[in-house]
Amino acid sequence: MKTYIFTLVLIFSLPVIVNADPPKKILLNYTAGTHTLKIEAVHPVKNVQKHYIDLISIYVNGKEVKTIKPQTQSDKEAEILEVVVPQIVNGCEVTVKAQCNEFGTKKATQKF
Numbered sequence: 297m298k299t300y301i302f303t304l305v306l307i308f309s310l311p312v313i314v315n316a317d318p319p320k321k322i323l324l325n326y327t328a329g330t331h332t333l334k335i336e337a338v339h340p341v342k343n344v345q346k347h348y349i350d351l352i353s354i355y356v357n358g359k360e361v362k363t364i365k366p367q368t369q370s371d372k373e374a375e376i377l378e379v380v381v382p383q384i385v386n387g388c389e390v391t392v393k394a395q396c397n398e399f400g401t402k403k404a405t406q407k408f
Contacts, residue, residue: 318400337394349375350397
């Protein structure tokens with residue numbers, strides 16, 4: 297019986313796993329003078345209203361400092377944001393996580 301239930305769960309989970317659509321990559325650029333972090337989460341979509349990056353989290357040295365919840369994607373190729381993050385100073389490690397509203401997450405880490 298346990299094998300049967302496990303098999304059913306696996307069969308119904310496969311379509312979700314196969315259709316995972318995390319961002320392809322995340323590009324980060326920081327301007328120290330204005331404390332501005334530019335985030336480009338590359339995520340090609342056909343309809344930015346229905347399929348988009350719905351959560352972006354910014355971590356500085358492992359601590360979450362900002363969360364952004366877009367309602368649509370800014371462009372068909374990527375979600376592009378410029379965010380003021382005063383917590384970033386010389387030598388900080390910045391991690392950005394981006395999540396697709398359908399399924400999938402991608403993260404990027406960079407030292408500034």
